[in-house]
Amino acid sequence: MVKKIISVVIATLLGLILIGNIYGLVQRKTGQTAFPMFLGFGKAIVVSGSMAPAIKVNDIVIVHQVPQATYQKGDIVTYQSPGYPVTHRIAAIAGDTLITKGDANDAADQPIKTRDIYGKVVLTLPKIGYLLRWLQEPLGLVVLVAGLIAIWEGDKWLTLPREKSKKSR
Incomplete structure (x- = not known):
């Protein structure tokens, strides 16, 4: 029973990763969003x-869209920058203009508008970037697809011999 639960959890996580990768790929390739x-x-x-x-490098940040009025100094946000998204901390807010700065950087970034922010960082997953990149x-x-199939079919193959031996008794 425990093995079945573990295989379902692993298959669900792998499935979510696969769906997320395909969704992101389609969004980027169709030019809908960076x-x-x-x-x-x-x-x-x-x-x-x-x-x-x-x-740190190769950490994953999970970003959540929040209402623009909720941003505060000190929040870590991901925003649209020419060419690629940037994740930095809000250093100052003046109306709908924000100044951000990387914690390890000496200088602040160029001012951005709140509309350029994708969202607030709500979770950081250390070193998972290595795996997701791969x-x-x-x-x-x-x-990934082979792993999902192996988990799905493997459970059937593992229980099949037991069921046959029980029937032959």
């Missing part, structure tokens, strides 16, 4: 050390 959000949540793999030590590669995607 930062796909699903049900108000998005993820980003950190590629620089500008937020160290709070957030799962976004073609080989990783094949391994």
Whole structure:
């Protein structure tokens, strides 16, 4: 019974990762957004050390869309920057203009508007970026799908011999 629960949990997590990867890929390839959000949540793999030590390279940040009026000084946000999303801390707010700065940076970023913010960082998953980067590669995607199939079919194969031996008694 415990094995069945574990296999269902693992299959669910792998399925969610697969769905998230496909959704993000479609969103980016169709030019709909550089930062796909699903049900108000998005993820980003950190590629620089500008937020160290709070957030390190290859950490995953989970971002949630929140009302623009709720941003406060000290919040870590992900925002639209030319070419790629940036995750930095809000250093100052003046109306709908914000100044952000990476914790490890000496200088503040250029001012941004609240409308340019994708959302507030609500969770950081250390070092998971290594795995997600690999799962976004073609080989990783094949391994992910094969893993889901193996879990799905493996449970049937593992219980089949027991059922046959019980019937033969």
